[in-house]
Amino acid sequence: MIFGNPEHTLGFGASALGGLYDDVPEDAALATVEAAWQMGIRHFDTAPLYGSGLSELRLGDALAGLPRHAYTVSTKVGIRLVPGRPNPLYGAPPLGPVFDFSPEAIRRSHTESLERLGLDHVDVLLLHDPDDHVEEARRALETMRELAPTVGVGTNSVETAAAFVEPGDVDVVLLAGRHTLLERGAGASLLPLCVERGVPVVAGGVFNSGLLAGGATFHYTAASPEIVARRDELARICARHGVPLAAAALQFPLTHEAVTAVVVGARSAAEIEEDVRLFNLPIPEGLWEELELAAGDPSNRGVS
Numbered sequence: 462m463i464f465g466n467p468e469h470t471l472g473f474g475a476s477a478l479g480g481l482y483d484d485v486p487e488d489a490a491l492a493t494v495e496a497a498w499q500m501g502i503r504h505f506d507t508a509p510l511y512g513s514g515l516s517e518l519r520l521g522d523a524l525a526g527l528p529r530h531a532y533t534v535s536t537k538v539g540i541r542l543v544p545g546r547p548n549p550l551y552g553a554p555p556l557g558p559v560f561d562f563s564p565e566a567i568r569r570s571h572t573e574s575l576e577r578l579g580l581d582h583v584d585v586l587l588l589h590d591p592d593d594h595v596e597e598a599r600r601a602l603e604t605m606r607e608l609a610p611t612v613g614v615g616t617n618s619v620e621t622a623a624a625f626v627e628p629g630d631v632d633v634v635l636l637a638g639r640h641t642l643l644e645r646g647a648g649a650s651l652l653p654l655c656v657e658r659g660v661p662v663v664a665g666g667v668f669n670s671g672l673l674a675g676g677a678t679f680h681y682t683a684a685s686p687e688i689v690a691r692r693d694e695l696a697r698i699c700a701r702h703g704v705p706l707a708a709a710a711l712q713f714p715l716t717h718e719a720v721t722a723v724v725v726g727a728r729s730a731a732e733i734e735e736d737v738r739l740f741n742l743p744i745p746e747g748l749w750e751e752l753e754l755a756a757g758d759p760s761n762r763g764v765s
């Protein structure tokens with residue numbers, strides 16, 4: 462399993478390369494991936510949805526010429542790109558998303574992803590946000606196993622992830638924004654279940670859309686005063702231990718045995734270099750203990 466490899470403990474999430482939140486010039490996108498590579502990152506996660514294929518195109522361009530055996534790529538299926546449904550992301554082609562987990566759509570999506578990435582295979586294929594299509598998506602896994610050696614589910618729903626882990630349907634879970642310093646909802650049930658089933662968890666969205674890294678956005682919308690107050694309290698606790706809040710946010714998911722990797726996004730070489738620095742900062746045990754006390758009962762810390 463690739464996610465037990467120390468080289469994959471920190472991965473690069475390529476959503477920003479598709480224009481999430483702001484435009485990213487092509488040269489900046491390529492420089493960002495190059496910096497990630499130079500900093501030792503060897504796992505890259507993308508999806509057709511990110512910029513209607515723009516993320517995959519740019520990631521493929523950036524990885525071209527690098528030794529294929531030295532890195533892993535994960536992408537996603539289940540969302541078809543259809544002309545006439547514009548993607549609102551900056552710089553994205555005029556294509557929009559439609560959920561489709563049929564075998565034909567899975568195969569076509571996989572083929573188109575390989576073309577955009579310039580690869581002959583991907584290492585991991587994930588169901589993309591199948592929250593309202595669980596049974597259809599479950600049937601799609603059979604097709605996915607014909608296409609990639611590792612299959613899983615990528616979602617920001619604890620319940621959706623559990624629906625695939627419980628019966629042993631998936632090899633890996635990419636969970637976005639639900640096991641963070643601010644949101645502990647996965648800790649009560651999903652993470653113990655993943656340990657029991659032997660399913661590794663990759664934590665994404667560790668900054669909760671930027672709020673834990675100095676931004677003002679939480680789950681893609683403006684953060685409420687209550688959430689900002691909670692963030693500020695966490696920052697004060699971290700400051701007492703001489704640790705930046707963003708460093709604690711990046712490293713926190715790995716304090717649970719179910720989590721084997723963290724995926725972080727970046728839109729510039731400076732951002733990914735800073736992320737790697739924060740990821741490698743020593744964290745005193747006392748900080749984790751104090752943050753746990755501040756969180757209270759993890760089962761009560763989920764945020765809808």
